[in-house]
Amino acid sequence: MTSASPETDEHRYDFRVIEERWLPVWQETQPFRSGDAADERPTKYVLDMFPYPSGDLHMGHAEAYALGDVIARYWIQRGYNVLHPIGWDSFGLPAENAAIQRGLDPRGWTEDNIAQQRTSMERYACSFDWDRVLATHRPDYYRWNQWIFTRLHERGLAYRKHSNVNWCPKDLTVLANEQVVGGLCERCDTPVTKKKLNQWYFKVTDYADRLLDDLDTLADTWPSKVIAMQRNWIGRSTGADVVFAIEGREEPVHVYTTRPDTLHGATFMVVAADSDLAAELAEGAEASVQDEFSSYVEQVKAASEIDRLSTERPKTGVFLQRYAVNPVNGERLPIWASDYVLADYGHGAIMAVPAHDQRDLDFARAMSLPVRLVLDVRGEDGEPVEDPATSGVAAAGDGTLINSGDLDGLSKAEAIAAVVERLAGDGVGEASTNYRLRDWLISRQRYWGTPIPIVHCEACGEVPVPDDQLPVELPPAEGLDLKPKGTSPLGAATEWVNTTCPSCGGAATRDTDTMDTFVDSSWYFLRFLSPGKTDGPFDLDEAKRWAPIDQYVGGVTHAILHLLYARFFTKALHDMGMIDFEEPFSALLNQGMVQMDGSAMSKSRGNLVRLSEQLDEFGVDAVRLTMSFAGPPEDDIDWADVSPAGSAKFLARAWRLARDVDSSPGVDPATGDAALRAVTHRTLHDCADLVEGFRFNVVVARTMELVNATRKAIDSGAGPADPAVREAAEAVAVLLSLFAPYVAEDMWSMLGHENVARAGWPAVDESLLVEETVTCVVQVKGKVRDRLEVPPGIGEDELRELALAAPGVVRAMDGAAVRTVIVRAPRLVNIVTV
RNA sequence: GCCCUCGUAGCCCAAUUGGCAGAGGCAGCCGACUUAAAAUCGGCUCAGUGCGGGUUCGAGUCCCGCCGAGGGCACCA
Numbered sequence: 001m002t003s004a005s006p007e008t009d010e011h012r013y014d015f016r017v018i019e020e021r022w023l024p025v026w027q028e029t030q031p032f033r034s035g036d037a038a039d040e041r042p043t044k045y046v047l048d049m050f051p052y053p054s055g056d057l058h059m060g061h062a063e064a065y066a067l068g069d070v071i072a073r074y075w076i077q078r079g080y081n082v083l084h085p086i087g088w089d090s091f092g093l094p095a096e097n098a099a100i101q102r103g104l105d106p107r108g109w110t111e112d113n114i115a116q117q118r119t120s121m122e123r124y125a126c127s128f129d130w131d132r133v134l135a136t137h138r139p140d141y142y143r144w145n146q147w148i149f150t151r152l153h154e155r156g157l158a159y160r161k162h163s164n165v166n167w168c169p170k171d172l173t174v175l176a177n178e179q180v181v182g183g184l185c186e187r188c189d190t191p192v193t194k195k196k197l198n199q200w201y202f203k204v205t206d207y208a209d210r211l212l213d214d215l216d217t218l219a220d221t222w223p224s225k226v227i228a229m230q231r232n233w234i235g236r237s238t239g240a241d242v243v244f245a246i247e248g249r250e251e252p253v254h255v256y257t258t259r260p261d262t263l264h265g266a267t268f269m270v271v272a273a274d275s276d277l278a279a280e281l282a283e284g285a286e287a288s289v290q291d292e293f294s295s296y297v298e299q300v301k302a303a304s305e306i307d308r309l310s311t312e313r314p315k316t317g318v319f320l321q322r323y324a325v326n327p328v329n330g331e332r333l334p335i336w337a338s339d340y341v342l343a344d345y346g347h348g349a350i351m352a353v354p355a356h357d358q359r360d361l362d363f364a365r366a367m368s369l370p371v372r373l374v375l376d377v378r379g380e381d382g383e384p385v386e387d388p389a390t391s392g393v394a395a396a397g398d399g400t401l402i403n404s405g406d407l408d409g410l411s412k413a414e415a416i417a418a419v420v421e422r423l424a425g426d427g428v429g430e431a432s433t434n435y436r437l438r439d440w441l442i443s444r445q446r447y448w449g450t451p452i453p454i455v456h457c458e459a460c461g462e463v464p465v466p467d468d469q470l471p472v473e474l475p476p477a478e479g480l481d482l483k484p485k486g487t488s489p490l491g492a493a494t495e496w497v498n499t500t501c502p503s504c505g506g507a508a509t510r511d512t513d514t515m516d517t518f519v520d521s522s523w524y525f526l527r528f529l530s531p532g533k534t535d536g537p538f539d540l541d542e543a544k545r546w547a548p549i550d551q552y553v554g555g556v557t558h559a560i561l562h563l564l565y566a567r568f569f570t571k572a573l574h575d576m577g578m579i580d581f582e583e584p585f586s587a588l589l590n591q592g593m594v595q596m597d598g599s600a601m602s603k604s605r606g607n608l609v610r611l612s613e614q615l616d617e618f619g620v621d622a623v624r625l626t627m628s629f630a631g632p633p634e635d636d637i638d639w640a641d642v643s644p645a646g647s648a649k650f651l652a653r654a655w656r657l658a659r660d661v662d663s664s665p666g667v668d669p670a671t672g673d674a675a676l677r678a679v680t681h682r683t684l685h686d687c688a689d690l691v692e693g694f695r696f697n698v699v700v701a702r703t704m705e706l707v708n709a710t711r712k713a714i715d716s717g718a719g720p721a722d723p724a725v726r727e728a729a730e731a732v733a734v735l736l737s738l739f740a741p742y743v744a745e746d747m748w749s750m751l752g753h754e755n756v757a758r759a760g761w762p763a764v765d766e767s768l769l770v771e772e773t774v775t776c777v778v779q780v781k782g783k784v785r786d787r788l789e790v791p792p793g794i795g796e797d798e799l800r801e802l803a804l805a806a807p808g809v810v811r812a813m814d815g816a817a818v819r820t821v822i823v824r825a826p827r828l829v830n831i832v833t834v
Numbered sequence: 835g836c837c838c839u840c841g842u843a844g845c846c847c848a849a850u851u852g853g854c855a856g857a858g859g860c861a862g863c864c865g866a867c868u869u870a871a872a873a874u875c876g877g878c879u880c881a882g883u884g885c886g887g888g889u890u891c892g893a894g895u896c897c898c899g900c901c902g903a904g905g906g907c908a909c910c911a
Contacts, residue, residue: 012873182908224838224839225838225839225905225906228837228838228906229838229905229906229907232837232906232907233907235907235910237910237911239911255911256910256911257911258910258911259911270911313909315909339909340909340911341909341910341911342909342910342911344910345910345911346910346911350911351911352911353911357911358909359909359911360911362909434910434911435910436910556905559906560906629846629847629858629859630846630847631846631847632847635840635847636904637846638846640845641845641846641847641860642846642859642860643846643859643860643861645860646859646860647859650858650859652873652874653874656874695848697846697847697848697858697859698847698848698857698858700858700859701847701848701857701858701859702857702858703858704857704858704859705857705858708858711875715875715876716876775854777853777854779853779854779891779892781891781892782853782891782892784854787854819891820891821891822853822891822892824853827850827853827854828853828854828892830853830891830892831891832891832892
């Protein structure tokens, strides 16, 4: 049946009209300012990961911000004082590349993009507090990067060292370990090589234990996947340091092993080919060996990271004609150099136990070195495993010690404890912990980043720029050649580079590297608390009031890099006494990605969906609703599988409810249609829990049900003047305010109110949630044979009697004897017959 | 190779966490309204939960083994 209202232009849903009606109002009233210090409502800090200002928004932004906004708007409706800021992560390579390729000024290019993106964001109508906008490329922001760098430097947490670093031969800049993905540059997919350079690091490894252990406190509120990835990345292992004397060398060599129980099975030692230790040991060898060694090292350095990572790769190495002495049995172990040992893990040297380690076994077999079993390892059949020397498979499992002197017969665990104790007693070893995590390499040889606030002085060395001389501003790009050439473009800014030493006043030069942009994003969430502050990075009282972040929303692509660094900064700032918490993000939601036809969208694939076109065709609300309705937020959305047109249709349907309501605001719904009221209140009640559990797709589905029920009441039930209909329509408007702000506002306005975003979550009347009767399913041997309408409070005994007497049951039992009756009042009875 | 997650109608997804397999949507079909179409409204069809075992009165849900998809890690001693 059709509604009686006329479908004139003014009475038809048109998203363009509605967007034009409300966007200017919101731009004028700025309804999401959150700075009022007198506001006594409880606080919630909801944060979306801030974007790189790419100019326009794309589908990925649209999903992330739609989902984050559901959470922010929900807490506003629940009566919280919600902080929901946005800004720009605006340093980085795209601006620099635009400058190089198109001769544009990175600063102007970036600011233009920000202006354009802001316009798109305002139309997208997220509940952002536009008074708190920040952009990391502006001196009033990066000044505090420099300030924090200086604090870290004072504490020894920022330092410079000469070492082999990951080098991208295309971008001609260094990369952090985290920016090397599968041996390729994360940014341009070029195979990464190594280069020896003097670079700045943050000492993340000092915090390795805390970064690992504190993950436990996030177990309930972070995706377990992210926690697993962080654990894995930190990679803590426990074992022992063992001291090996070296023949002809004063200093012994330490090795780290997780298997001290196999110490008697060590048959050689391997040092990392690219380590200083290898070079020094080689010096003592014959000339021919020295030649062989140096050409080997050349070869290793030339190999790309991707080659090195291949596990198929045969083991290579050079015998250095030197010997180590096994501290437990005095055996002479030949020392080899190889690239399968990493210079920067443990001590850059290992004891090789080929019988029980696959890598060592591969090497031993390649070099014809002895293999000695020291653990009796059994296979699944209970028989000893085949000799690794012939099978080529190391006996990696558990077992009982053999060939190990008086340790024979001990279990692996017992032997580990015994060996560690013995080594410690003899002063030749101790228990030890190691980490996969390395210090964070933060210096970059690029222009568009935060200058490192250090002055190099011949007399005084590295001198931090004093706080009162910060920021060290980037010199103008004009006149500088920004093309990557392996050293920072800032080096060419002669006037900028040449300065005076803050310490002695003599001639000195500025550090010309800039900081990794992950520095910028490691603390921006604190800057949002007081973005205009000029005498510190953030206001300590505001931090007490708002932080840590109650809900962080962003892509799983940042599961390791950004989150780990932000956690490190938070702990460091905590230790400086600036904040009283140690984890920045109390809860984390990772949204999935938006794909098209089964794969990630890209121009080259030709499957790019333009957000602007979707918005023009279906409207902001329909696109946002589609993002929420498509499925669980953490799942990827395939745009080919969803229907923004369907969303638009639903929104029109919801909108017409408000249009058709024919009663005045403020009427008491108590006299209205009871059945509809029950649906309304049940929906509101359930949706609160559903939103808090991030079940947005279900919330939308439940809202659709409420709309359907309300439509039915209007057309063929209580009628448009029934107060329960008004109540239901108002509930729909509030529910939709989380997903579709324009439609919600327009409905709210038609219903005679203002500002739906702050309408408040309607009070749920608990008495309406109680069902008068429930359907009880009666099963016989697990199969449904009858249904009973019973009061919800029915007793077990009564229900059992009713069930046994039900006609369908009697028929199904056919006179069989009852063995057991399972009663789960009031919903189910299961009768088990003999 | 190791670790994690996920397999429910043609499609996207629900299922009170061990209790009627279907809430919502897309697509499809039928009908009402219309001169007709669009829009709107009403209705309908469609799976026994990837496969095989097990536990249980009862399994989409728990356990074991396969198959398939996705993700993470991968010489870290």
